[in-house]
Amino acid sequence: MPGAFTPPGERNDTHLVGQRCSKCGARFFPGARASCIACYSPDLEPAQLTRLGKVDAFTVARQAPRGYHGPVPFAVGSVVLDDGASVICQLIGKEPEAWQCGERVASYAFLLPRDAEKRSEVLCYGFAPATPEDLAEAEQSSPARIES
Numbered sequence: 001m002p003g004a005f006t007p008p009g010e011r012n013d014t015h016l017v018g019q020r021c022s023k024c025g026a027r028f029f030p031g032a033r034a035s036c037i038a039c040y041s042p043d044l045e046p047a048q049l050t051r052l053g054k055v056d057a058f059t060v061a062r063q064a065p066r067g068y069h070g071p072v073p074f075a076v077g078s079v080v081l082d083d084g085a086s087v088i089c090q091l092i093g094k095e096p097e098a099w100q101c102g103e104r105v106a107s108y109a110f111l112l113p114r115d116a117e118k119r120s121e122v123l124c125y126g127f128a129p130a131t132p133e134d135l136a137e138a139e140q141s142s143p144a145r146i147e148s
């Protein structure tokens with residue numbers, strides 16, 4: 001998904017890039033909707049989403065799906081971001097079985113092998129446990145800065 005997330009900085013953190021409804025302010029990810037699911041307005045614009053969210057639900061995958069060459073088992077979660085967007089993606093940074101619903105997470109970039117031979121890697125986005133630094137950064141962010 002090109003353009004789905006910002007380039008990771010020094011801390012390997014990244015913001016997902018979705019859509020924001022100009023009429024009601026609802027946010028979505030991925031940013032491929034033709035109209036708002038909350039108010040049906042077609043006026044959607046690209047929006048950088050907040051990094052912070054909570055795990056709403058998760059499951060542990062024990063079989064690698066086709067085209068996936070990363071470690072197995074791995075956790076896949078539904079994360080609700082603090083700005084309201086909902087994202088389904090991989091949960092990283094701890095043992096898959098150790099995740100709990102309601103846990104604070106932040107978006108990060110990470111590398112996965114591109115092929116079974118692991119000759120090259122592809123940059124992906126996922127959510128890892130939020131660090132105190134992540135939580136402090138989110139408190140300093142104004143809504144205007146998040147929307148940029």
Ligand SMILES: [Zn+2]
Nearest residue numbers: 021024036039
């Ligand atoms: Zn709307």
